[in-house]
Amino acid sequence: xxxxxxxxxxxxxxxxxxxxxxxxxxxxxxxSTNSKKNVTSLNYKAYTMKMSFAxxxxxxxxxxxxxxxxxxxxxxxxxxxxxxxxKLPEGVEMSGDGLIAVEFCSTGxxxxxxxxxxFSRMFHCSERKQMDFHTNQKLFKPSQILQHFGNPSTLTIFxxxxxxxxxxxxxxxxxxxxxxxxxxxDLQKILIRNFNCLDYGFLGPVPLSLEDLLCVNAKSFTAMxxxxxxRDTNRFFKLxxxxxxxxxxxxxxxxxxxVLNPEVIIKxxxxxxxxxDVERVVESSAEVLKGQRIQxxxxxxxx
Numbered sequence: 001x002x003x004x005x006x007x008x009x010x011x012x013x014x015x016x017x018x019x020x021x022x023x024x025x026x027x028x029x030x031x032s033t034n035s036k037k038n039v040t041s042l043n044y045k046a047y048t049m050k051m052s053f054a055x056x057x058x059x060x061x062x063x064x065x066x067x068x069x070x071x072x073x074x075x076x077x078x079x080x081x082x083x084x085x086x087k088l089p090e091g092v093e094m095s096g097d098g099l100i101a102v103e104f105c106s107t108g109x110x111x112x113x114x115x116x117x118x119f120s121r122m123f124h125c126s127e128r129k130q131m132d133f134h135t136n137q138k139l140f141k142p143s144q145i146l147q148h149f150g151n152p153s154t155l156t157i158f159x160x161x162x163x164x165x166x167x168x169x170x171x172x173x174x175x176x177x178x179x180x181x182x183x184x185x186d187l188q189k190i191l192i193r194n195f196n197c198l199d200y201g202f203l204g205p206v207p208l209s210l211e212d213l214l215c216v217n218a219k220s221f222t223a224m225x226x227x228x229x230x231r232d233t234n235r236f237f238k239l240x241x242x243x244x245x246x247x248x249x250x251x252x253x254x255x256x257x258x259v260l261n262p263e264v265i266i267k268x269x270x271x272x273x274x275x276x277d278v279e280r281v282v283e284s285s286a287e288v289l290k291g292q293r294i295q296x297x298x299x300x301x302x303x
Contacts, residue, residue, distance in 0.1 A: 006034060006035075010038070010041070013038055014038065014041055014042060017038060017039065017042055018042065025039055025042075025044075029118070029122055030118070036118065036122055039122055040121065040122045040124075043124070044064070044122075044123060044124075045064070045123060045124045045125065046062040046063060046064050046123035046124070046125040046128075047063050047064060047125070047128070048062075048063050048125060048128045048129070048130050048153075048154075049061070049062050049063075049116075049119070049120050049123075049125045049128065049129050049130065050062075050063060050129075050130040050131075050132065051116075051129065051130065051131050051132070051149070051152070052131075052132040052134065053131070053132065053133050053134065053137045053139070053140060053145070054134040054137060055134065055135065055136045055137060055138070055139075056139070058112070058139070058140070060116060060119075062119055062120075062123050062125065064123075112148075113148040113149070116148075116149060127153065128153055129149065129150070129151075129152040129153055129154075130152055130153065130154040130155075130156070131145070131149075131152040131154070131155050131156070131172075132156045132157075132158065133155075133156070133157050133158065133159060133165075133168055134158045134159060135158060135159040135160065135161070136159065136161070137159065137164070138164075142167055142168050142171035142172065143171055145171075146171050146172060151172050151173070151174040151175060152172065152175060153175070153176045153177065154175070154176065154177040154178075154179075155168075155172055155175045155177070155178050155179070156178075156179040157169075157178075157179065157180055157181060158181065158203070159181075160181065160182070160203075162183075162184055162185060165180075165183070166185070166186070169183075169190060173193075175193075175195065176195065176196045176197070177195065177196055177197040177198075177199075178190075178193075178195050178197070178198050178199070179199045179202060180198070180199070180200050180201075181201065181202060181203035181204070181206075182200075182201060182203070182204070182206045183200075187212060188211070188212060188215040191212060191215040191216050191217065191218075192215050192216075192217050193217060193218075194217050194218070194247065195217070195218040195219070196218065196219050196220065197218060197219065197220040197221075197222075198216070198218040198220070198221050198222070199222045199224070200221070200222065200223050200224070200226075201223055201224045201225050201226060202224045204225060205225040205226075205227055205256040205257075206223070206224075206225065206226060206227060207227045207228075208223055208226040208227060208228040208253075209228065209232065210228075210232040210235055210236055213228075213232075213236045213245075214236070214239065214244055214245065216245055216248060216251075217245070217247055217248075218247065218248065219247050219248065219249050219250065220248075220249065220250040220251070221248060221250070221251045221252075222251070222252045222253075223252070223253045223254065224254050225254055225255075225256040226253050226254060226255060226256055227256045228253070228255070230255065230258065230260070230261055230264040230265055231264060233253060233255075233265055234264060234265055234266070234267055234268070234269070237265070237266070237269055237300065238268065238269060240302070241269065241300065241301075241302050241303060242303060243302070243303060262298070266298055266300070269300055270300070270301075271298040271299060271300050272298065272299040273298055274296050274297050274298065274299060275296060276295055276296035277295070277296070278295065278296060279293055279294070279295045280293070280294055280295075281293055282294055
């Protein structure tokens, strides 16, 4: 005899949902407003919602870090639904660790924005959005994405189109963490923004000057394969010790095709050499450094 689940006490409903497969929870949440509220009450929290905008697709992933859940929900938006304002005529493809295979999921002719809102609120990650923009992403205008999804907490740009990248950076102005492959024009306009973390040049060598470093306003700054002289790096350290870049608490520079010469880097700077067999735990206000273990090195102190 069929049982109407919604006629049961809420505590019983939640207990039933805790004991069904993940895919069934997802499908159940799409039935009605009440079913969505019930799933939300399970308090299953996604670590982040990751939106990837590629040349011909939009992929949305909800990543869970709870070892009990150990799930990744992936939504593939079909090509005929690649307009945020357009209703999805059928649904989306859904796959993940909790699903046996890719499964088509009916969304009840919701718009893409409504589908994203549905899952982000249900999994309590509305404020933890990551956006990735890949090469030749021209299906969505950045302004349209901002209007429907807001600013991401983490923004990653993989493309190398200077005009396209500039439009993305000018649109999303309230970003906590930025991963930027390179910026040939107006780099300093980006460096002066108050990011928590800024990772620059992760796809290849990038030119970097002393003037660029003095513009860095992020708490944590990483420059991969940086084309900067060790002498300029030494000059920057001296200026930082004297009080420049007041927000900066962590910086990592990987020099492009250079053999590191510590004598040049720390020339004229008071320091304490730490033996390589001495391990320390670094604590600071920058999240990237909390609890990080380092061995050896040189201790330098600001004035």
